Amino acid sequence: xxxxxxxxxxxxxxxxxxxxxxxxxxxxxxxxxxxxxxxxxxxxxxxxxxxxxxxxxxxxxxxxxxxxxxxxxxxxxxxxxxxxxxxxxxxxxxxxxxxxxxxxxxxxxxxxxxxxxxxxxxxxxxxxxxxxxxxxxxxxxxxxxxxxxxxxxxxxxxxxxxxxxxxxxxxxxxxxxxxxxxxxxxxxxxxxxxxxxxxxxxxxxxxxxxxxxxxxxxxxxxxxxxxxxxxxxxxxxxxxxxxxxxxxxxxxxxxxxxxxxxxxxxxxxxxxxxxxxxxxxxxxxxxxxxxxxxxxxxxxxxxxxxxxxxxxxxxxxxxxxxxxxxxxxxxxxxxxxxxxxxxxxxxxxxxxxxxxxxxxxxxxxxxxxxxxxxxxxxxxxxxxxxxxxxxxxxxxxxxxxxxxxxxxxxxxxxxxxxxxxxxxxxxxxxxx
Ligand SMILES: Cc1cc2nc3c(=O)[nH]c(=O)nc-3n(C[C@H](O)[C@H](O)[C@H](O)COP(=O)(O)OP(=O)(O)OC[C@H]3O[C@@H](n4cnc5c(N)ncnc54)[C@H](O)[C@@H]3O)c2cc1C
Numbered sequence: 001x002x003x004x005x006x007x008x009x010x011x012x013x014x015x016x017x018x019x020x021x022x023x024x025x026x027x028x029x030x031x032x033x034x035x036x037x038x039x040x041x042x043x044x045x046x047x048x049x050x051x052x053x054x055x056x057x058x059x060x061x062x063x064x065x066x067x068x069x070x071x072x073x074x075x076x077x078x079x080x081x082x083x084x085x086x087x088x089x090x091x092x093x094x095x096x097x098x099x100x101x102x103x104x105x106x107x108x109x110x111x112x113x114x115x116x117x118x119x120x121x122x123x124x125x126x127x128x129x130x131x132x133x134x135x136x137x138x139x140x141x142x143x144x145x146x147x148x149x150x151x152x153x154x155x156x157x158x159x160x161x162x163x164x165x166x167x168x169x170x171x172x173x174x175x176x177x178x179x180x181x182x183x184x185x186x187x188x189x190x191x192x193x194x195x196x197x198x199x200x201x202x203x204x205x206x207x208x209x210x211x212x213x214x215x216x217x218x219x220x221x222x223x224x225x226x227x228x229x230x231x232x233x234x235x236x237x238x239x240x241x242x243x244x245x246x247x248x249x250x251x252x253x254x255x256x257x258x259x260x261x262x263x264x265x266x267x268x269x270x271x272x273x274x275x276x277x278x279x280x281x282x283x284x285x286x287x288x289x290x291x292x293x294x295x296x297x298x299x300x301x302x303x304x305x306x307x308x309x310x311x312x313x314x315x316x317x318x319x320x321x322x323x324x325x326x327x328x329x330x331x332x333x334x335x336x337x338x339x340x341x342x343x344x345x346x347x348x349x350x351x352x353x354x355x356x357x358x359x360x361x362x363x364x365x366x367x368x369x370x371x372x373x374x375x376x377x378x379x380x381x382x383x384x385x386x387x388x389x390x391x392x393x394x395x396x397x398x399x400x401x402x403x404x405x406x407x408x409x410x411x412x413x414x415x416x417x418x419x420x421x422x423x424x425x426x427x428x429x430x431x432x
Contacts (some may be wrong), residue, residue, distance in 0.1 A: 005245045006032040006217075008427060009237060011224045011261070012252035014041025015200075016402040016416035018207035019071055020250050023424045025214035026075055032244055033216065034237065036223035039208065042376065043413065045201035049368045050321035051288035054199040054312070054328075055375060059084070060413070061165075062189035067409060067417040077206040080197030082315040088298040091160070092358070100301065101161065112157045121154050137177070140384050144176035160303055166382055166411065167280050169306050169332045173383040182411060195315040224253075229265040234399045237261075248427050250400045252420070254379050255389055258401075267396065274389040277405075280378040281333045283344060285351045286312075289325040289365040300358055305350050307331040309358065324367070327359060333374075335381075344373045378412055379405040388415075391423050400426060 010021045013035035025031045038044075046053045063069055063081065072079050089100040091112065099109035107118060139147070141162055145155050162171035162179055165186075186192050196203055211218060219241065228236040228243070236245040251258060255275040262271045298314040301307075313319055313326040320326050329351045337343035348371065355362050380388055388407045392400050400423035408418035 004032070004242070006030050007246065008032075008248045008250060009034065009244050009246040010250045010252060011237065012041065012403070013039050013218060013220070014252055014403065014416065015043050015203075015413050016404070016406075016420040017041070017250070017252035018204060018211070019068075019417055020252065020402055020420040020424045021216055021218070022075055022207045022210040022214075023071065023421070024427065025211050025216035027424075027428055028214075029427070031211070031216040032246070033211070033218040034222045034224050034239060034244070035218065035220050038220060039218070040200055040204045043200035043204065045199040046370070048370065049288065051324065051326055051368055052199055052201070052319040053286050053288075053326070053370045054201075054319070055284070055372070058196050058200050058203075059193050059310075060196065061193055061410060062185045063191045063194045064189055065185060066414055067421045068414065070421065071417060075206075075210050077203075077210070079203065079206070081191075082195040082197050083191055084193035084195065084315065085298060086192065088296070088314075090297045090300050092300055092302045092304075092354075094304065097297070097300070100164075100299070101157070110157075112160065113153050117151055117153050120151075121157065124148070124150075124154075138384075139176055140172060141174050141176045141179055142172035160301075163306055163332065164301050164308065167282055167330070167332055167377045168381065169334050170383070175382060175384055178382050185410070195312070197316050198318055199316065224261055226263075227261050227265060227267070229262070229267055232396055234396065248398045248400070248430075250402060250420075250423055250427070252402045252416075254403060254405055267393070267399075270393055274405075277380045277386050278335055278383075279376045280381040281335075281338045282375050282377050283331045283333060283347045283351070284370075284372045284375050285329045285331070285348065286370045287327050287329075287355065287362060287366055288320065288368040288370075289327070289362060290321075290367050291323055291365050292325040293359045293361060293365065295358060297358075300354075302354050305331070305354070307347075307351055307354055309354060325365075327355070327362070329354065330377075338374060348373075378415070379403065391419050392426065 007029040008024050008031045010017045010033045013033050021031045021033045044055045086106050090097040098111035099106045101107035101110045159171045162174050222239045222241050224237045226238040227234055234249045236243050258271045259275045262268050298311040300309050309329045312328050331347045389405050391406050402419035402423050404415040406419035408415040
């Protein structure tokens with residue numbers, strides 16, 4: 001058994017763990033990252049037959065005001081931003097296509113709303129944006145719409161937006177303050193959605209480059225089995241490779257894993273309180289095609305079935321062999337359907353029908369399909385009765401938490417980055 005001491009031990013090498021490690025090491029901290037599997041966590045890029053399949057579209061929302069942008073500037077990361085083209089984003093509304101209201105321009109072009117409703121909705125967003133800063137009432141979107149007696153068209157559009165942006169088939173349960181905070185960011189950005197050229201792998205390589213340049217250590221296939229807690233401090237972690245001690249600990253692993261690591265310690269109860277929640281689960285069905293099927297859109301959202309298709313290769317040519325196309329379909333799953341084989345088969349059929357409708361001829365051009373029936377897009381789903389985990393417990397001053405299950409800004413990876421940014425700064429502030 002070996003024992004080694006570090007300034008900061010970071011558990012988990014997903015986007016939260018790697019961004020925190022890169023930032024802390026760039027500020028002179030001696031960091032150790034312990035990861036039970038491979039680099040990247042859920043942000044993976046898989047190469048099959050010349051196609052780079054990413055888990056998810058690796059879309060970053062409002063990148064100009066995102067925390068990833070702050071990391072990019074602070075760390076000198078090389079990110080090949082590929083900005084999404086709003087004129088190529090469409091909603092499938094049955095027998096017609098219409099613009100996605102991903103910004104004010106899209107709102108005024110969309111057929112989802114008519115004349116006065118557009119003005120009223122924009123006004124409501126602007127009014128609420130001002131209130132959000134001072135504290136918007138915490139109620140579900142459903143309740144908010146009832147209270148405001150909004151027209152049916154506006155209700156329909158709000159639920160469609162909530163569904164497509166929050167990866168859910170139950171948009172009415174989303175807290176209205178979370179919705180408006182998110183939407184107000186999209187209304188004030190010129191970059192509503194951007195993809196990362198080279199996919200997640202390119203971003204992960206950049207974080208690793210910074211960590212290594214600053215003498216940080218990353219140990220893969222090294223599972224943290226147990227935390228050692230003495231009084232109000234964590235003093236070390238136990239792995240099959242030995243024990244590691246540190247001044248500070250940042251746990252970037254989901255609450256369900258934290259429960260195991262902190263079992264039989266004084267923190268067992270505090271951690272367990274945050275481990276009962278439902279994640280946001282989707283089915284992902286990617287297809288690699290040998291030739292492009294040219295259509296006038298790069299993103300299409302089927303409003304009826306809550307499925308969207310992104311032409312990833314329209315934005316990122318590096319993910320396909322010469323002349324090829326990579327399409328990614330994401331279908332939101334109802335909680336009750338997660339793990340149900342029949343429900344998964346039905347969703348798969350619905351996705352194939354959508355490919356048939358908008359990308360005719362795809363079956364003949366198919367080189368490789370990749371289906372994942374149960375992908376956790378966000379570890380904790382936004383509903384009124386689920387609360388994200390705090391980034392620290394006030395009684396334990398050298399233990400921090402980051403990940404997309406934690407309190408932070410935005411959705412998905414932005415929650416991982418924003419919580420990582422916050423905890424890293426809390427650690428650095430101790431030196432001041
Ligand atoms: C299908 C899909 C589509 C997505 N699309 C997008 C998108 O378009 N845009 C976007 O912003 N986000 C997207 N996301 C979400 C994004 O991938 C996640 O928010 C992000 O990767 C989460 O990173 P994390 O570090 O918070 O957690 P994780 O990636 O879960 O990292 C946790 C890490 O901890 C490790 N670990 C767990 N237990 C231990 C232990 N005991 N010891 C050591 N290590 C441990 C795990 O192996 C893992 O590597 C998508 C996700 C999926 C699945």
